Amino acid sequence: MVYFDLLPLRSRDLLDLGISVRTPCRPVPALGTAIGLPNLWVKDESQQPTGTTKDRLASLVMAVFRQFGVSEWVASSTGNSSTALARAVKRDGRMRAHFFTGRDFIDNHHIEADDRISLHVVAGSYATAGRTAQDFAARHGLVWEGGFFNWARREGLKLAYLEAFDAITSPPDVVVQAISSGMGVMAAYKGAKEYLAMGRLDALPRMLMAQQETCAPMARAWQEGRRELDDGDVVEHPVGLARAILLGDCRAYYPYMRDIAHATGGDIVSVSQQELMVARDMLLRLEGLDVCHSAAATIAALRLQVARGRITPGQVVLANLTGRARSVPPEAPGKPMTRF
Template sequence: MLAVFRQFGIKEFVGSSTGNSSTALARAVRRDPAMRAHFFCGEDFVTNHDVPDHARTSLTVVPGTYVDASAEASRFAAEQGLHLDAGFFNWARGEGLELAYLEALDQMDRTPDVIVQGISSGMGLLAAHKGMREYPLTGAIDRMPRFLMVQEESCAPAATGWREGRRELTAADRIDRPEELATAILLGDGAPYYPYLYDIASETGGAVGSASRRELVEARTMLRELEGLDVCYAAAATIAAVRNGAAAGRIGEDATVLVSLTGRSRTDAPA
């Protein structure tokens, strides 16, 4: 992203995230003496951020959610005349996210039948879909996989819209203060992004689903016991989605499934 910013003459920018991308960008800014960045986060996501105390990076905590922090970042950028990293709609960010999937495909000896990822805006999923459209040109894969997206049941506007056969979400679908386990994917207002996700699910024969709190806890425990992997609940949501898909017969026992385990929070659910 910083390379693209330099290419377009951007030396100072504003951004917001639930933690991962702001942390990564802040560390990258420290390596580039010509760059300066201002990050915003909702109060519930402070512990997910690790923005170094540095003269060229700052972190502003906003009362409220990720949506509130994004709105404040947008206001600040407009007032200061600075570039706003618009997240989902930043194609440079998508190109970076795409690399994780291309690296995964390079290590696989077959084309996955299904790709599963937990979603908030679904930016990573959009990037993955772009990669799957491009990689057949190299001969690395021979068909388009199905895309299965999952949200936590307590905050699943996209899953609700999909289940009801709608291509758009409305203000009635917004969840003002989502609070549950999978903090990295608790996005209460998915209206700007959902049409893109709906199209990907429709075009690939996939779906947008949800997983309950109990299913997330069970999936995370299963990963620990069977694979020795301690992941966050947003990542565990993918395993819950695979279990649900297999139980419903939507994922066959011989299917090759590629799941994306992302996120950084490792706090156990309260009893």
């Protein structure tokens, strides 16, 4: 693996190279011209095996578990992470995993439950599912995978950015990604700092983060100049087109995103549902890129930033398109989901 020396692994044998793949990073001249950014590039993570950048996450989480001798564990997500991790478990007969999700996110999960993979559905939000999963892990003496705070996730996700930095003809001035917890942006920031230290970047790019207006606690707090979120910022029942970023409780994550925005001269913005639809249509119509609304939030955010004069036509911009929409799979026969 090209980037192995930048990963916290003792041996290449720990990696299953069939979990994730290199993905295209290319200029999008028609789209860039349409929104006033002729130097716009996209990293198309929708080409990963399960359709999202979370396959990269799964590759490193599984490798680190192997490194530390972990064979049974518990995780939760809104769908993409668990789907990628479940695929990884299928490929390793030594692993067993228990996945938790909120009731509203069942359709986001493409998981075939069996003797080694279970999906537990919680009558509550993503945040409630996470707490239930942690309680389950504690009661059964299992490893809690950790979500945002699992550093192995960031190590996997940063690989998309290292590939992009190597592919792009000029170093990016701005990097944009949609966020729920902001784990992907943490990964981008880490990868950029490593490349800066190695002399492969001349400066850190500005980190632009996008949420949707229906669920944008971090964007609102950032615009108001606040250092932290409080109980009043929690969105109890988040809704919106960009389902992969419907995280209503961002209290634990906002300080990290705020620090990255400050450190890079970046921004955290929110976009409307209409802007998401327009951006997704533009990606498909102008560049043939069929991505989900969460991925399209990057383009919606860029259009806003250009209109506000925060990004200028001469700047090189990299948008991470984190995934595509997936059809709903049937529930595995004979293995119904457990409901909490």
